[in-house]
Amino acid sequence: MEFKNYYEVLGVVPEADAKTIKSAYRKLAREYHPDVSERDGAEDRFKEISEAYEVLKDAGKRAEYDQLREYGGDGGFQPPPGWQADPRSSDGGEFQGGFSDFFESAFGQSGHGSRQGFSRQHFSERGEDIEFRLAVFLEEALRGEARTIQYEVPFFTDQGNLARQSKTLKVKIPPGVIDGERIRLKGQGAPGIGDAPSGDLYLNIQLAAHPLYAVEDADLSITVPLAPWEAALGATVTVPTLDGAIRLSIPAHSQTGRKLKIRGKGLGRADNQGDLYAILSVVMPEADEHCDELWQQLAERSTFAPRGQWENKE
Numbered sequence: 498m499e500f501k502n503y504y505e506v507l508g509v510v511p512e513a514d515a516k517t518i519k520s521a522y523r524k525l526a527r528e529y530h531p532d533v534s535e536r537d538g539a540e541d542r543f544k545e546i547s548e549a550y551e552v553l554k555d556a557g558k559r560a561e562y563d564q565l566r567e568y569g570g571d572g573g574f575q576p577p578p579g580w581q582a583d584p585r586s587s588d589g590g591e592f593q594g595g596f597s598d599f600f601e602s603a604f605g606q607s608g609h610g611s612r613q614g615f616s617r618q619h620f621s622e623r624g625e626d627i628e629f630r631l632a633v634f635l636e637e638a639l640r641g642e643a644r645t646i647q648y649e650v651p652f653f654t655d656q657g658n659l660a661r662q663s664k665t666l667k668v669k670i671p672p673g674v675i676d677g678e679r680i681r682l683k684g685q686g687a688p689g690i691g692d693a694p695s696g697d698l699y700l701n702i703q704l705a706a707h708p709l710y711a712v713e714d715a716d717l718s719i720t721v722p723l724a725p726w727e728a729a730l731g732a733t734v735t736v737p738t739l740d741g742a743i744r745l746s747i748p749a750h751s752q753t754g755r756k757l758k759i760r761g762k763g764l765g766r767a768d769n770q771g772d773l774y775a776i777l778s779v780v781m782p783e784a785d786e787h788c789d790e791l792w793q794q795l796a797e798r799s800t801f802a803p804r805g806q807w808e809n810k811e
Contacts, residue, residue, distance in 0.1 A: 624696035641672035715771025
């Protein structure tokens with residue numbers, strides 16, 4: 498009988514690992530699956546691919562097969578004297594019946610069930626998951642919004658060729674999402690093969706840059722400009738937040754860079770709400786003759802030494 502080189506059937510080397518073998522099988526199975534391929538002899542080729550994978554996917558069967566390879570060749574195959582397949586390597590198989598005489602001789606009928614004919618219906622594969630990066634404004638992240646997105650999903654044509662088609666979907670951005678969050682939409686990915694389910698769509702949230710706020714996880718920060726006298730004497734200023742302006746008290750003698758925490762005004766959900774940090778920044782007014790006179794009076798009367806800490810190092 499003819500010897501079956503299962504490694505050649507799947508297009509892999511004998512040293513290939515299980516992951517490589519599985520990947521090669523899936524690629525060929527999709528290409529020759531009778532439900533999607535119109536090639537001549539597709540069903541026979543698919544049957545051959547299935548038989549090869551039935552052996553090489555199973556560690557026990559593969560070990561037996563590797564022992565038998567030295568008995569195969571151009572002159573056909575004859576099992577060694579006293580050969581008997583290890584029944585522990587037979588798990589019922591994923592494909593029923595119709596395997597070759599070589600398979601029958603090497604592994605016995607228990608290796609794949611009764612010879613009732615090859616069935617294409619046993620092959621199925623879950624659809625591919627799709628990753629989609631979704632840019633979201635901070636206001637949308639806080640409130641949650643409905644958005645219509647368009648993305649591409651892979652599928653197999655009637656000729657068995659891999660193609661892509663556009664899909665439009667209206668999605669709901671849940672309130673409180675943060676940068677880097679991954680949202681799963683079940684069954685909205687690529688269609689499955691056979692009876693297998695479709696893959697999932699994953700929305701990878703990317704927060705768009707904002708002119709006022711910097712983002713760190715669920716926290717926001719905003720730079721609050723202050724006049725010198727506001728920083729010196731204290732003041733109450735209006736600060737914008739994502740859900741409306743608030744009045745913020747500035748303590749007297751505040752320095753540039755000081756952070757004031759405004760609780761619960763960041764991003765995130767109720768159980769993990771971020772905060773807003775007001776970062777104070779003292780700014781100088783435009784040149785003005787009257788103001789310059791006041792600055793001069795202050796300079797003459799003040800004993801403040803802003804670089805006093807340098808004196809001990811000179």
